[in-house]
Amino acid sequence: MGHAQNREYSQRDYHAIERDGEDLISTHCCFCGMQCGMNIRVKTETKEVIGVEPRYDFPMNGGRLCPKGVAAYRQAEHGERLLSPLIRKNGELVKASWDEAMELIVSKIQEVQAQYGKDAVGVYSGSSMTNEKCYLMGKFARIGLGTKNIDYNGRYCMSSASFGFNQSVGIDRGSTNPWSDIKSADVLLLAGSNTAECHPLSMPYIWGARDNGAKLIVIDPRQTKTALVADIHLDIRPGTDVALANGLLHVMIEEDLVDYDFINKHTTGFEKLKELVKKYTPEYVSEITGVSAEKIVSAARIFGQSKNGMAMFARGVEQHATGTDAVSTYVNLCLVTGKIGRKGSGFATFTGQGNGQGGREHGQKTDQLPGFRKITDPKAREYIAGVWGVDESEIPGPGLSAFEMLQALGSEIKLLILACSNPIVSSPSVAHVGDYLKSLDFFVAIDMFLSESCELADVVLPSTVWVEDDGTTTNVEGRVLRLRGIDRTPGESRRDWEIICDLAERLGRGKYFKYDKPEDIFNELRVASKGGIADYYGITYEKLDNMQGVFWPCPTEESEGMPRLFEDLKFNFPDGKARILAFEHKGPNEKISEEYPIFLSTGRVVYHYLSGNQTRRIESLLNFCPDPYVEMHPNLAKKYNIGNGEMVKLSSARGSIEVVAKITKIIREDMVFVPYHWGKTLAINHLTNPALEPNSKIPEFKVCAVKIEKKAEIVGVKHG
Amino acid sequence: MSRMFVDELSPGETVATSPTPCMHCVTPACAESCPVQAISVTSDGIVLSASLEKCIGCKNCTYACPFGIPRVDDVKKMMYKCDMCYDRTSKGTPPMCASVCPTDTIMFLEEDDLKNHSPKEVQYQWDFGGTTIETRTVIGLPDTKRNSFGFYDGEGVQS
Numbered sequence: 001m002g003h004a005q006n007r008e009y010s011q012r013d014y015h016a017i018e019r020d021g022e023d024l025i026s027t028h029c030c031f032c033g034m035q036c037g038m039n040i041r042v043k044t045e046t047k048e049v050i051g052v053e054p055r056y057d058f059p060m061n062g063g064r065l066c067p068k069g070v071a072a073y074r075q076a077e078h079g080e081r082l083l084s085p086l087i088r089k090n091g092e093l094v095k096a097s098w099d100e101a102m103e104l105i106v107s108k109i110q111e112v113q114a115q116y117g118k119d120a121v122g123v124y125s126g127s128s129m130t131n132e133k134c135y136l137m138g139k140f141a142r143i144g145l146g147t148k149n150i151d152y153n154g155r156y157c158m159s160s161a162s163f164g165f166n167q168s169v170g171i172d173r174g175s176t177n178p179w180s181d182i183k184s185a186d187v188l189l190l191a192g193s194n195t196a197e198c199h200p201l202s203m204p205y206i207w208g209a210r211d212n213g214a215k216l217i218v219i220d221p222r223q224t225k226t227a228l229v230a231d232i233h234l235d236i237r238p239g240t241d242v243a244l245a246n247g248l249l250h251v252m253i254e255e256d257l258v259d260y261d262f263i264n265k266h267t268t269g270f271e272k273l274k275e276l277v278k279k280y281t282p283e284y285v286s287e288i289t290g291v292s293a294e295k296i297v298s299a300a301r302i303f304g305q306s307k308n309g310m311a312m313f314a315r316g317v318e319q320h321a322t323g324t325d326a327v328s329t330y331v332n333l334c335l336v337t338g339k340i341g342r343k344g345s346g347f348a349t350f351t352g353q354g355n356g357q358g359g360r361e362h363g364q365k366t367d368q369l370p371g372f373r374k375i376t377d378p379k380a381r382e383y384i385a386g387v388w389g390v391d392e393s394e395i396p397g398p399g400l401s402a403f404e405m406l407q408a409l410g411s412e413i414k415l416l417i418l419a420c421s422n423p424i425v426s427s428p429s430v431a432h433v434g435d436y437l438k439s440l441d442f443f444v445a446i447d448m449f450l451s452e453s454c455e456l457a458d459v460v461l462p463s464t465v466w467v468e469d470d471g472t473t474t475n476v477e478g479r480v481l482r483l484r485g486i487d488r489t490p491g492e493s494r495r496d497w498e499i500i501c502d503l504a505e506r507l508g509r510g511k512y513f514k515y516d517k518p519e520d521i522f523n524e525l526r527v528a529s530k531g532g533i534a535d536y537y538g539i540t541y542e543k544l545d546n547m548q549g550v551f552w553p554c555p556t557e558e559s560e561g562m563p564r565l566f567e568d569l570k571f572n573f574p575d576g577k578a579r580i581l582a583f584e585h586k587g588p589n590e591k592i593s594e595e596y597p598i599f600l601s602t603g604r605v606v607y608h609y610l611s612g613n614q615t616r617r618i619e620s621l622l623n624f625c626p627d628p629y630v631e632m633h634p635n636l637a638k639k640y641n642i643g644n645g646e647m648v649k650l651s652s653a654r655g656s657i658e659v660v661a662k663i664t665k666i667i668r669e670d671m672v673f674v675p676y677h678w679g680k681t682l683a684i685n686h687l688t689n690p691a692l693e694p695n696s697k698i699p700e701f702k703v704c705a706v707k708i709e710k711k712a713e714i715v716g717v718k719h720g
Numbered sequence: 721m722s723r724m725f726v727d728e729l730s731p732g733e734t735v736a737t738s739p740t741p742c743m744h745c746v747t748p749a750c751a752e753s754c755p756v757q758a759i760s761v762t763s764d765g766i767v768l769s770a771s772l773e774k775c776i777g778c779k780n781c782t783y784a785c786p787f788g789i790p791r792v793d794d795v796k797k798m799m800y801k802c803d804m805c806y807d808r809t810s811k812g813t814p815p816m817c818a819s820v821c822p823t824d825t826i827m828f829l830e831e832d833d834l835k836n837h838s839p840k841e842v843q844y845q846w847d848f849g850g851t852t853i854e855t856r857t858v859i860g861l862p863d864t865k866r867n868s869f870g871f872y873d874g875e876g877v878q879s
């Protein structure tokens with residue numbers, strides 16, 4: 001069906017059902033990085049969104065949707081949408097006109113910048129936005145506001161994978177292979193990813209591999225739905241991935257399951273790794289990780305003996321103070337066994353946010369300019385200055401990363417513009433984040449719902465939902481795809497890009513922000529990315545439509561993009577060789593102690609997305625999973641005399657939260673798990689450790705030390 | 721509207737619930753037991769929801785169905801059940817549940833496709849105390865030969 005690149009996907013040959021008086025808008029889900037294709041049902045006359053219809057022709061999901069995707073359309077007509085600008089008056093957020101709100105913002109920006117300098121204004125944006133908006137945010141911060149302080153919530157999500165990929169292979173595309181390749185693997189190693197719940201639409205590919213006889217190795221502290229179907233489940237102690245992967249490498253080297261031909265020709269650094277992993281014997285690794293030595297040996301054998309295989313991982317590996325080490329150590333597994341550059345061989349990280357990939361490519365990261373260019377690289381600066389029509393000196397240098405920026409609120413940063421993110425739920429040690437936000441001179445938030453963060457803002461600007469705008473996103477595979485929108489803006493809401501351009505205009509910088517439609521922004525982005533690592537130059541809206549998405553890099557108009565990277569076995573370094581990097585196991589930043597004797601890990605459930613600002617408002621999703629809970633093993637529960645459904649107080653050195661206990665054997669005895677999609681007193685991020693990974697600046701969400709106290713016996717709450 | 725019943729929801733515990741689709745029996749007990757002949761069977765074998773005009777809400781069908789599929793809305797005195805999204809399936813498009821199921825747990829296949837392509841062993845005959853029921857909805861049995869993956873033993877532990 002369709003373009004050749006899409007032939008081996010799980011698409012299905014059915015027709016969407018059409019009805020009189022209704023239009024189908026073929027777009028993509030607004031949630032995770034799978035970016036499933038879907039049709040939105042719209043009443044032709046009123047443009048009212050009334051439902052969803054499968055879009056069988058989109059290769060990635062072939063009409064399938066997870067519960068979030070099925071319910072996503074309900075946001076459009078949701079009663080809680082923000083329909084007019086709000087300004088804080090006498091402590092209350094009250095309705096205001098656009099002019100009033102914008103003038104206030106502009107005067108405050110000018111005031112703050114006159115007094116404290118340009119960098120006193122910070123921009124904190126999100127990765128659920130289109131490429132066009134992400135690009136625009138980066139340009140607006142630097143050229144519209146002249147501040148160096150712009151960063152985005154992808155720092156909490158995939159920045160470790162990004163740094164790890166860059167240091168190992170010199171390019172950061174979340175997946176080296178198209179998703180259809182998964183079906184051709186002989187072994188799949190899934191680490192720190194509950195794929196079944198967090199990226200459900202990857203499962204048809206994983207089932208496909210298994211139907212072809214592939215073995216499944218799952219590395220996760222919990223026996224998740226993904227681990228349940230594994231051939232081997234390595235139930236690792238949180239934060240010990242580096243040791244485990246080193247152990248696997250140890251066994252593969254000992255048993256001569258490595259590909260010396262590939263190593264010699266295409267990599268550097270193997271000798272050092274070989275030396276380092278000598279001490280990571282299965283027994284030693286078993287001590288560190290809590291996984292039995294036999295399981296480590298058999299997993300290493302299965303991976304090493306398979307011809308083709310993929311190592312795939314997610315936040316469970318990345319959200320650690322040693323996240324980039326872990327990413328590169330897992331990449332090593334593919335490099336030493338030569339599993340790269342072929343169908344069914346490679347590595348990938350599961351993108352969390354919808355546009356987690358594109359969001360980090362086009363310059364809303366503080367250290368980057370469009371096309372994955374380094375902001376400190378004089379050539380890159382000169383090129384982008386040329387595209388933007390400014391002098392090179394007008395582009396600021398690198399500023400603070402996301403969490404550092406939040407910490408600087410009130411001191412270095414006096415005014416914050418927040419778009420498409422809810423840091424007061426998603427950041428570590430959120431109680432402090434609330435204080436930081438409150439200490440701002442002025443706080444502007446752009447959102448479609450009044451999120452927990454918006455509630456603290458001085459001005460809230462209402463934006464549209466995703467089905468009300470055009471644009472592109474880049475999915476988990478590196479496929480750029482096209483979102484289509486309905487032409488409407490309910491109430492007085494406006495599209496984010498229009499709001500930003502208007503702000504620029506009012507700041508006297510309008511001449512750099514003249515766009516009539518998202519495609520104009522995209523066309524500028526294409527030029528800006530030209531010659532960069534993430535080269536979008538050859539991608540046009542037309543091509544996106546004809547090919548159901550184009551994989552980057554796509555450097556020329558003739559090019560049809562590159563679904564599989566490294567087929568020529570040339571890696572993105574001057575010598576063309578991949579870097580095998582050796583890292584010692586350091587363990588989590590915070591160790592357990594007498595006072596805080598148990599590890600806490602956090603994660604997702606299938607019904608919710610990120611901070612829950614969107615999914616908690618959708619009734620069906622909320623009903624499925626209304627509250628957070630703490631998963632604990634029966635033996636641990638017994639120790640504290642806690643029964644199923646009883647209230648428990650969890651505390652760390654930073655804060656505490658009360659949640660219902662869910663007693664289950666799917667979790668290790670030495671840890672507990674709490675999902676993170678809730679705000680205020682239910683935000684588990686009151687407890688998490690803000691320690692940052694030094695390279696990627698990702699906080700250590702996945703492990704911290706806590707204590708447990710029984711609060712109350714309550715009857716009738718069923719969570720088990 | 722198609723209705724699928726979920727036997728147990730354990731939100732947060734697991735995403736594995738047990739949806740019970742209508743089995744679309746070859747000789748549907750629900751239809752046969754209906755005193756007012758409110759449940760029709762289409763020529764292609766789909767057992768429809770009760771007709772709005774005819775149904776008296778007596779629940780005979782619920783008790784007669786060996787799988788307990790039909791439900792009765794006590795307020796409206798109306799039976800409803802999965803009708804295989806007849807608006808969709810009559811046009812050759814799968815029912816909504818099978819269309820969107822993210823994991824291909826529910827599939828919409830022609831008999832031949834199932835026989836020729838499905839890697840799974842299937843069951844479509846059921847023994848209810850000596851009475852054999854033949855259904856058009858078939859259940860795929862787990863492939864325990866090639867895959868050594870585990871099962872929940874009811875307490876959420878791998879066996």
Ligand code: SF4
Pocket residue numbers: 029030031032033034035036061064065066067068069070198199200201
């Ligand atoms: S949340 Fe992800 S898996 Fe679910 S429908 Fe949306 S894009 Fe697909």
Ligand code: SF4
Pocket residue numbers: 735737739817820821822823824825826
């Ligand atoms: S939609 Fe599919 S995966 Fe989800 S509960 Fe139903 S059968 Fe299971």
